Amino acid sequence: MQLHSFFNSSTSQRVRIALGLKGLAYDTLPVNIRVGEHRAADYVANVNPSATVPALVDGDFKLGQSLAILDYLDQRYPEPRLIPLEPHLRARVLELALLVSCDIHPVNNLRMLRYLETELKATPQQKAAWYRHWVGEGMAGVERMLARSATGPWCFGAQPTLADVCLVPQIGNALRMDCDLSAYARSLAVYEHASQHPAFVAAQPQRQPDYIA
Template sequence: MSGYVLHDYHRSSASYRVRIALNLKGLGYRRHDVSLVEGEQRSDAHLARSPQGFVPVLELDGGRMLTQSLAIIDWLDAVHPEPALAPADPLARADMMARALLIACDIHPLNNLRVLKRLKHQFEATDAQRDDWYRHWVAEGFAALEPMAGTGRYLGGDAPDVSDVCLVPQMFNARRFDLDLSPYPRLVAIDAALQALPAVSAAHPDAQR
């Protein structure tokens, strides 16, 4: 087992991505839970790991800290290249990044826990309004992602790539917030294929508790 320590929270989408990537690559790691609900991400100890106070943080042998899920996954792919999570072909890689960034940059930030809390505290949004906000942005993103899915078993074709790693947590959250997934049959089928992989199912939030 490597000396990696993953500072994460079980329901954090970004942390979920990194757990999937580590598992797909067969890399051992130790989890250190940082409770977002209890505000542990704002503790001095965690801010020393991540100046943003975000999870995940991957602590390497020797104490070096890596932050931001896609940066961590990119580093893992460079240092542990098999199985590759990014295609070598430049056009295929651009397509993969477009899918991954659609989720990680266009859907996820609008529905981050701190944004949902801001809606409630600054704008007095009710729980129902907060949930409608969440579903709106996921639905808008999934409507664009569905035709980008292609015809392969996964978003990445015959093997999972970074966009698949991003999809799984977003599908988990879509179900948590009761989004109707019937308009996205390709995404549902791809998610089911991914969930059948032991490396993916072992990263599920429920498996961390």
């Protein structure tokens, strides 16, 4: 398999974690979103109509949207399963993963911050406040979900799931942006636990072939 990926894209990182957890070998095809390579005509026409990273290539099949890729991998390579089959646990895992994926990440990614700067003339302080605001809103929800289920060391028990796959890169992102996460102790405990796991470590931005210091 091949993965079109950018080193500090947290959606790319989700897929890298899942590939690692499942022990699936892949080649990284770097797409530098800072210079707009995800918008190149050939990439959009032939790889990923979303014009985003990541995109998975599995034989003849090319797929964008990280959560669709994660579901596809879980269907096709189910060991270890990241989206549980038991309906209530499955729902809780998806609920947390989607809170991260719909309510936190999309409003804080590169294209948002660029639009704020170029079109709305937001100052660096306003951009930082924007980022922190939505991280705070979302992480408060994550923390409430973890308090309700009250397990550990992972979000939902003894094994990592899609919830961890989505949460851990988001926390890493927030820490890089100097967000104060001290109010989210359960989330940080999951993050610290994941930071010892080989698949999570190998997926970190600074370990990618396209890393830019």
